[in-house]
Amino acid sequence: MGTQDTDDMKSSVHLKDQDDESYNDDKRRAEQKAIDDWLPITSSRNAKWYYAAFHNVTAMVGAGVLSLPYAMSNLGWGPGVVILILSWVITLYTLWQMVQMHEMVPGKRFDRYHELGQEAFGEKLGLYIVVPQQLICEVGVNIVYMVTGGKSLKKFHETVCEDCEKIKTSYFIMIFASVHFILSHLPNFNSISGVSLAAAVMSLTYSTIAWTASINKGMQQNVQYGYKGTTPTQTTFNFLTALGDVAFAYAGHNVVLEIQATIPSTPEKPSKGPMWKGVVVAYIVVALCYFPVALIGYYMFGNEVADNILISLEKPKWLIAAANMFVVIHVIGSYQLPCIMWLAIYKPKKFSLSWCTNWICIFFGLCLMILSPIGGLQNIIKQAKNYKFYN
Template sequence: MGFDKEGSGEGSASSASASKQKSLEEWLPITASRNAKWWYSAFHNLTAMVGAGVLSLPYAMAHMGWGLGITVMILSWVITLYTLWQMVEMHEMVPGGKRLDRYHELGQEAFGEKLGLWIVVPQQLLVEVGTCIVYMVTGGKSIKKVHETFCPECTPIKTSYWIMVFASVNFVLAQLPNFNSISAISLGAAVMSLTYSFIAWGASIKKGITPDVSYNVKMKSTSDGVLNFFSALGDVAFAYAGHNVVLEIQATMPSTAEKPSKVPMWKGCIWAYIGVAICYFPVAFVGYYMFGNMVDDNILITLEHPAWLIAIANLFVVIHVVGGYQVFAMPVFDMIETYLVTRLNFSPSSTLRVITRTLFVGITMLIGISIPFFGSLLGFLGGFAFAPTSYFLPCIIWLKLKKPRKYGLSWTINWVSSFGFNY
């Protein structure tokens, strides 16, 4: 009888713990809503991938040249599509129906509870928080460009004030409770990314090839050329940073043994990557072909005319980075809110959500105002966090968890992708 009571107590405690965990999952932004469709995957991934960084790809080409530039661009597209497929496949690889809803949960499954966190979380946070800061600066500068174009006689306003204007929108949108609640914003952002990419390369063709165009690699010295080359690789890695949110996007989809989430998720990823190719390759190759090594770090600056079209393109950039900010911020909100509730014993509530998210948006705004060149710094640091989380880590985790046959096709592809093409 005593044994029965003890078992009953343990069962009761276990049931209470499971109920508490379920309640938390239903509150957290990543797992609160699991009714997303395949097209949610398409535009969330497209929004995450095709950031304003696409406009710097011709500049990256100028530091790599035709041969290396084309090779890096195509290989990056192929390799990251492959690693994206691996992550989608690994989302539900644990027996018993457990879903690895977050990148760090996949890392913990591969490397252990503590080591997995230390390997994944710092890199993922650098990518996601760093991208949010870059989008703060980009959004502010783009609004400023729109204002100056449509009102050239107006008194110039400092970029820092425009960053505050951009932040004010995100202060409001950050209060949306979960990933699926930002779907309409993400869809609009995806459409804008396709549109301003088309404007960038279409206007480049319209303007024509620059007189005396040169395709020599842009550098002042050998050391300068090497530094710029690695910075260009960082820019390309930054362009393929969407892997940092892919598991979190997949977590919003329903999944059963008969209809696993990987099927609609992968369908959406394919369409997103078609969109990535439509945006990246024409902008990078056409922009570089037209302007050579004289292209600016933002091709819209190089274009200048027609002024109204460039202003509209900058307006589209603003709309896109609003959505992109929310997509990259949502997993960060999830991490912060999980930590506050599980480790610091805060109660899950709207008040907690408002305070933490407002603070996050405010901090990224202040950093963006204080370090307006943060985007250049992030491009340089891209190889340390952006490349591993998109190119390297998925392959290592696949080898660790799937254990493919040594020297077999899967084993070889993953080792080559990890070390042969990880720049």
């Protein structure tokens, strides 16, 4: 009798523990659902593959495409073409990795970059590694887009109204910022799909205008393709700066997980299918934007090309004005490191194709991270005496 009572008590305790565990699981799921419903990127998981295409084009094809001919003038034909192609291939490969890692744990989605970092490096270390880098990237890109948007607005104003009174660039930047203040109040990622579509169309349009207008203007007299630097030291620094320009042009990975988070997913139809389809379409658009602008722009103007190809183009005025306005629309939409994670999580066999490929990408990325800021810092020091803030 006593044994039976003891067994019954153990059974009751076991059932109670199961109930408590089930209750805690339900509570955690409810809390996570409440967070997901509140967060802009996961409050509406009904995006299609073409939404992913729009968002990826908008995130990747930044205004940096307009500086690619200038980067080519500092890289030269051979290194420039190789670096352009390598950048396209490596960024596409690493983006594929992120798409695959989004749902690598059954029943869980890594909707934000820091969550993937925590899975790879640990709960605390992942935050310390990922979040500072992501913030630096976001802040830097947003500053550049603010300035680019303001300068393009100013260029548009001066092109369509040559006799108008000159307005400071800082005022145009504030006008641009006010538009973002409004857009920042939209409820979720899908609510800016129209903006992303417009921005994606604009990026393809102004890129096309840039290289077709370059052809229309024709090759400049006495065009030269030698390096712009007058000394080996200056040429080296310019080369390093150009590496940074190319890297900036291929930015956009920092929001890929957030884009994929808007796509519905089931075990039978995981989100990586439509997401990868959207990425492939987006990268075709990237190629159509980047390679013609970089190669044709450099071919026509040589090492005298401006740091923004649209500045080198003056006619036809209406077309250049339109292109600058398209840049503004695009950066409005655009405003809104994965190999190491892959090795840490999947642990491919040493010296396998996956292992070697990832270490090659890590090596190139590390070189880029170390070398390109050196050139940029040298340019800042050299030009600092001519800077005029709020001009």
